Amino acid sequence: QLQLQESGPGLVKPSETLSLTCTVSAVSISSSSYSWGWIRQPPGKGLEWIGSLYYSGSTYYNPSLKSRISFSVHTSKNQFSLRLSSVTAADTAIYYCARQLDCTSTSCSPDFDYWGQGTLVTVSS
Amino acid sequence: QSMLTQPPSASGTPGQRVTISCSGSSSNIGSNSVYWYQQLPGTAPKLLIYRTNQRPSGVPDRFSGSKSGTSASLAISELRSEDEADYYCAAWDDSLTRSVFGGGTKLTVL
Numbered sequence: 001q002l003q004l005q006e007s008g009p010g011l012v013k014p015s016e017t018l019s020l021t022c023t024v025s026a027v028s029i030s031s032s033s034y035s036w037g038w039i040r041q042p043p044g045k046g047l048e049w050i051g052s053l054y055y056s057g058s059t060y061y062n063p064s065l066k067s068r069i070s071f072s073v074h075t076s077k078n079q080f081s082l083r084l085s086s087v088t089a090a091d092t093a094i095y096y097c098a099r100q101l102d103c104t105s106t107s108c109s110p111d112f113d114y115w116g117q118g119t120l121v122t123v124s125s
Numbered sequence: 126q127s128m129l130t131q132p133p134s135a136s137g138t139p140g141q142r143v144t145i146s147c148s149g150s151s152s153n154i155g156s157n158s159v160y161w162y163q164q165l166p167g168t169a170p171k172l173l174i175y176r177t178n179q180r181p182s183g184v185p186d187r188f189s190g191s192k193s194g195t196s197a198s199l200a201i202s203e204l205r206s207e208d209e210a211d212y213y214c215a216a217w218d219d220s221l222t223r224s225v226f227g228g229g230t231k232l233t234v235l
Contacts, residue, residue: 110215110224115169
């Protein structure tokens with residue numbers, strides 16, 4: 001059974017860097033059949049796409065966050081990670097990682113079929 | 126501000142059919158597939174409809190999706206109490222080169 005699990009600090013200070021890791025089980029993150037994405041949800045608010053990692057290594061970032069985010073992949077651990085720099089209170093949210101099916105070299109449709117349970121990250125001093 | 130516009134709330138009684146709308150533009154809904162998610166309280170979103178009108182395995186056929194021009198709809202027939210949740214539409218936007226979500230619709234089963 002495919003599972004995704006987010007991990008990382010639950011509290012980050014303003015101006016610092018938020019780092020999260022998603023551990024995937026039961027399927028290889030290197031598979032050409034899948035891509036992997038990050039989505040966040042501020043408490044009581046809607047969903048926001050952060051970005052996606054295409055199996056080829058190409059990345060798609062939300063333009064509004066692009067200057068602050070980076071993805072990395074750790075194939076030996078079957079993990080992928082998110083780093084978001086210079087965080088503010090506006091970055092406080094539940095962060096989800098998810099598997100994505102319909103990415104190509106030019107677009108990445110928001111078809112997330114498996115999600116992690118989400119992890120709450122609070123930005124506060 | 127969401128690129129896709131949904132009504133903030135919708136309601137219906139058990140057994141009824143309800144429809145949730147999602148309005149976009151030519152660069153998202155008008156030219157790409159639409160996806161729908163159901164989020165029960167305290168849980169991660171669940172993919173309900175993909176590629177505008179396809180249901181993943183395990184999703185009841187009471188749920189259906191469609192689109193016309195730059196608008197899409199999610200229809201739920203034979204409404205049940207367990208359908209009470211937040212529903213989100215989503216699509217890729219060619220102009221913004223990003224995925225966009227609607228603001229979400231809270232469905233109440235009266």
